[in-house]
Amino acid sequence: MSHEDHTLPGTLVIRAEHCRGCRSCQLACSFAKTGTFNPARSMIVMERHLADGRAAPMIKPIGCDLCGGDPVCANACKYGAITYEAGPSDVKVAIR
Amino acid sequence: MMRPASYVVRVNLTTGMVERTRVEDEALDRFLGGSGVGWRLVADALRPGVDPLSPENVICINPGVLVGTLTPGTPKTTIITKFPTDASEDGKHFIGACTAGGRYLGLALKRAGCHHLLITGKAKRPSLLRIRDDEIEVVDASEYWGRGIEEVMIDLVEREGPETGTIVIGTSGEHLVRHAMTIVDRGNSLGRGGLGAVMGSKNLKAIAVNGTGGVEVADPDPFLAASERMRESIMSWPRREHWIDLGLAAGWSTFKHTQYPGIWPKDRWDELYGEATRTETVENVIACNSCILGCRLRWKTKGGEFDGEVGYGSPFSKSATTGMLLGIEDFRKVIHFVADANSRTGIDFYTTTRLIDFVTKMYEQGRLTASQTGGLALTRDYETYWKLYEMIVARKGFGDVLADGWMRLKREFGLDPQDYWYAGICKGVDFIYDARPSNFHPLMMTFTTRPRPHHGGSHTRTNSRNRTLEEIRDQVERWGLPEETVDRIFTESDYSGKFNVGRYTRYMEDMMRVKNAIGLCTIYTYQGLLFGNDIAELYSAATGHRMTALDMIQCGERIHNVAKVLNVREGFRRADDAIPEVWFRPMESPEGRIEMQDYYQTKTLSKCDTDHILDDYYVERGWDVRTGTPTAERLNRLHLGSLASEGAA
Numbered sequence: 001m002s003h004e005d006h007t008l009p010g011t012l013v014i015r016a017e018h019c020r021g022c023r024s025c026q027l028a029c030s031f032a033k034t035g036t037f038n039p040a041r042s043m044i045v046m047e048r049h050l051a052d053g054r055a056a057p058m059i060k061p062i063g064c065d066l067c068g069g070d071p072v073c074a075n076a077c078k079y080g081a082i083t084y085e086a087g088p089s090d091v092k093v094a095i096r
Numbered sequence: 097m098m099r100p101a102s103y104v105v106r107v108n109l110t111t112g113m114v115e116r117t118r119v120e121d122e123a124l125d126r127f128l129g130g131s132g133v134g135w136r137l138v139a140d141a142l143r144p145g146v147d148p149l150s151p152e153n154v155i156c157i158n159p160g161v162l163v164g165t166l167t168p169g170t171p172k173t174t175i176i177t178k179f180p181t182d183a184s185e186d187g188k189h190f191i192g193a194c195t196a197g198g199r200y201l202g203l204a205l206k207r208a209g210c211h212h213l214l215i216t217g218k219a220k221r222p223s224l225l226r227i228r229d230d231e232i233e234v235v236d237a238s239e240y241w242g243r244g245i246e247e248v249m250i251d252l253v254e255r256e257g258p259e260t261g262t263i264v265i266g267t268s269g270e271h272l273v274r275h276a277m278t279i280v281d282r283g284n285s286l287g288r289g290g291l292g293a294v295m296g297s298k299n300l301k302a303i304a305v306n307g308t309g310g311v312e313v314a315d316p317d318p319f320l321a322a323s324e325r326m327r328e329s330i331m332s333w334p335r336r337e338h339w340i341d342l343g344l345a346a347g348w349s350t351f352k353h354t355q356y357p358g359i360w361p362k363d364r365w366d367e368l369y370g371e372a373t374r375t376e377t378v379e380n381v382i383a384c385n386s387c388i389l390g391c392r393l394r395w396k397t398k399g400g401e402f403d404g405e406v407g408y409g410s411p412f413s414k415s416a417t418t419g420m421l422l423g424i425e426d427f428r429k430v431i432h433f434v435a436d437a438n439s440r441t442g443i444d445f446y447t448t449t450r451l452i453d454f455v456t457k458m459y460e461q462g463r464l465t466a467s468q469t470g471g472l473a474l475t476r477d478y479e480t481y482w483k484l485y486e487m488i489v490a491r492k493g494f495g496d497v498l499a500d501g502w503m504r505l506k507r508e509f510g511l512d513p514q515d516y517w518y519a520g521i522c523k524g525v526d527f528i529y530d531a532r533p534s535n536f537h538p539l540m541m542t543f544t545t546r547p548r549p550h551h552g553g554s555h556t557r558t559n560s561r562n563r564t565l566e567e568i569r570d571q572v573e574r575w576g577l578p579e580e581t582v583d584r585i586f587t588e589s590d591y592s593g594k595f596n597v598g599r600y601t602r603y604m605e606d607m608m609r610v611k612n613a614i615g616l617c618t619i620y621t622y623q624g625l626l627f628g629n630d631i632a633e634l635y636s637a638a639t640g641h642r643m644t645a646l647d648m649i650q651c652g653e654r655i656h657n658v659a660k661v662l663n664v665r666e667g668f669r670r671a672d673d674a675i676p677e678v679w680f681r682p683m684e685s686p687e688g689r690i691e692m693q694d695y696y697q698t699k700t701l702s703k704c705d706t707d708h709i710l711d712d713y714y715v716e717r718g719w720d721v722r723t724g725t726p727t728a729e730r731l732n733r734l735h736l737g738s739l740a741s742e743g744a745a
Contacts, residue, residue: 020381020382020390021390022384022385022387023199023203023386024386024388027164027166031166034310035316036310036312037164037166037310037311037313038309038311039203039259040308050250050253052379052394053282053283053380053408054394055199075324078331079340079383079390
């Protein structure tokens with residue numbers, strides 16, 4: 001989490017238990033940032049839990065600029081694992 | 097914009113030689129890329145008549161053109177090989193394709209620049225093919241030999257890193273069981289026909305892939321706009337919430353009618369294998385890469401002797417039919433069987449359990465004796481089934497016979513596979529569905545006309561019964577088929593009713609070739625959520641090569657003809673596409689007599705009717721009706737003249 005004195009346009013909310021591991025968030029992010037689809041160049045790390053097959057997205061707080069208030073990762077996630085709450089905030093990423 | 101480059105990586109396991117070459121644009125134009133180009137590569141690399149379990153066989157691994165892009169549901173990798181299942185009494189083997197999704201494999205291959213991975217030869221010792229971008233090595237994997245799929249996959253990911261895509265064989269593949277499969281990542285299978293044995297014959301225990309590159313598209317803005325529009329459209333599908341809640345556990349209410357084996361009353365089946373057993377067992381639904389309709393399952397057994405057992409994939413449909421066929425009332429026991437086949441032995445569960453069912457009945461009837469089974473009494477109980485299963489996996493005793501499949505039973509003991517009572521057999525492969533409870537819909541027909549008799553990528557709306565003519569017409573029109581073609585498909589006949597399944601099947605197969613080439617999961621076309629025009633728009637933006645839906649389906653036809661010619665030169669003819677005999681025998685069930693009917697259930701189909709339907713299929717293909725093989729004229733029209741001398745009628 002990052003504290004920046006209510007200067008952020010909103011907060012990305014992660015609900016890892018909703019993640020199905022489709023990696024759409026990583027693909028959307030890397031494409032927006034670099035013009036290619038490459039998970040390694042996205043601002044999201046997808047954890048791979050070998051014990052139960054689950055995946056969980058982790059946002060890199062340094063580097064993520066919330067796409068200026070319209071984050072493509074939240075738009076790409078169709079399972080509710082990453083959502084965006086708009087409004088002045090000092091927290092870039094909240095884990096719930 | 098420039099079309100993104102594609103590369104073929106050739107690996108010779110005998111010499112360790114690795115070679116990377118760029119695919120020429122001309123091949124991409126004609127064969128789309130992905131498995132389309134893969135078929136062309138196999139046509140050049142595979143000499144006719146080679147033993148599928150010899151070093152000369154090839155394995156060609158092709159992630160789809162759109163894999164790794166933000167496209168709804170394009171995770172698929174298609175693998176082409178010559179399969180070891182004995183397809184005929186005279187020893188023919190089909191060359192076919194199997195396809196699987198997954199979260200890591202296809203994406204890793206693309207990121208490593210392996211758009212086509214062509215493997216030949218045989219490693220000197222049990223080996224792992226390890227790919228880390230340009231660093232491609234055949235490394236010793238003796239420590240993995242004899243170990244189960246799941247533990248090898250976990251070990252590989254722990255060693256190679258969390259992005260690792262894997263293909264792993266189990267112990268049955270090591271023992272060259274002709275119906276051994278492989279598992280991609282976790283829970284996705286490359287099943288019927290025996291790819292696991294082909295890998296085993298090459299001493300190839302596993303493939304582990306990592307890449308660091310990105311996946312590019314030629315025209316980013318139009319691509320993204322089209323992709324987002326389609327994603328939003330799919331999100332409005334009314335059944336999505338139910339679907340992603342249950343994944344492949346959904347659908348019991350239809351399944352119990354269309355895949356009914358006819359032994360127990362349906363209410364008893366409901367009680368033992370119905371919806372409640374599924375909801376009780378599903379833990380979570382897992383999505384493949386880029387899929388917004390995740391369907392693969394992680395399940396956990398509750399109660400009974402296997403309490404707490406966890407598995408991956410989709411155990412429910414297969415366990416329900418097998419449970420009834422084998423008379424196993426506790427669904428947990430059959431799910432344990434599926435879990436073990438997926439995670440340890442890597443054997444095709446369908447073929448294994450159907451063979452066990454068949455020989456057990458033959459033993460009960462005295463057509464198979466203890467002297468022929470090596471003294472093993474084939475009694476109808478779970479413990480004996482399990483013993484047989486282990487014997488097949490290890491090729492021990494009588495298990496060695498069953499490990500060679502249906503044709504060896506016929507050769508050795510005179511037991512005719514066509515006598516089997518459920519689903520039917522064609523080209524040595526037992527089907528997963530039966531056309532009597534499910535009707536003679538186009539998917540049933542592709543099981544007989546495709547070189548490899550399984551659905552891999554074929555599903556369209558018509559798999560479900562009683563889709564309206566309007567809905568089917570809309571689908572084919574959105575694939576861009578000309579009006580006169582559409583009219584032919586819907587010309588009424590006294591053998592196929594208002595919907596000509598034979599003519600439609602031709603286009604369904606061509607669509608399948610397109611979907612597999614681009615890597616699109618067939619769930620999206622099965623549910624009527626994506627169509628040819630959508631696919632053409634995405635493909636055009638991704639590659640910069642403008643294609644209409646009709647252009648694409650014509651490429652699909654070209655790909656299918658290449659696949660067919662390869663099989664014609666192996667000796668396959670119309671007689672090999674025979675409709676299973678059991679479909680013409682009424683199923684006498686506790687629910688009454690069930691006969692194979694046409695798509696809209698207006699009449700019971702006879703052999704004469706299905707012969708007419710097959711005739712229409714070959715005519716629609718422009719092939720020779722008598723031999724069921726492509727004509728030189730048709731191959732020339734598809735610009736496949738170089739193949740005309742090898743496989744034309």
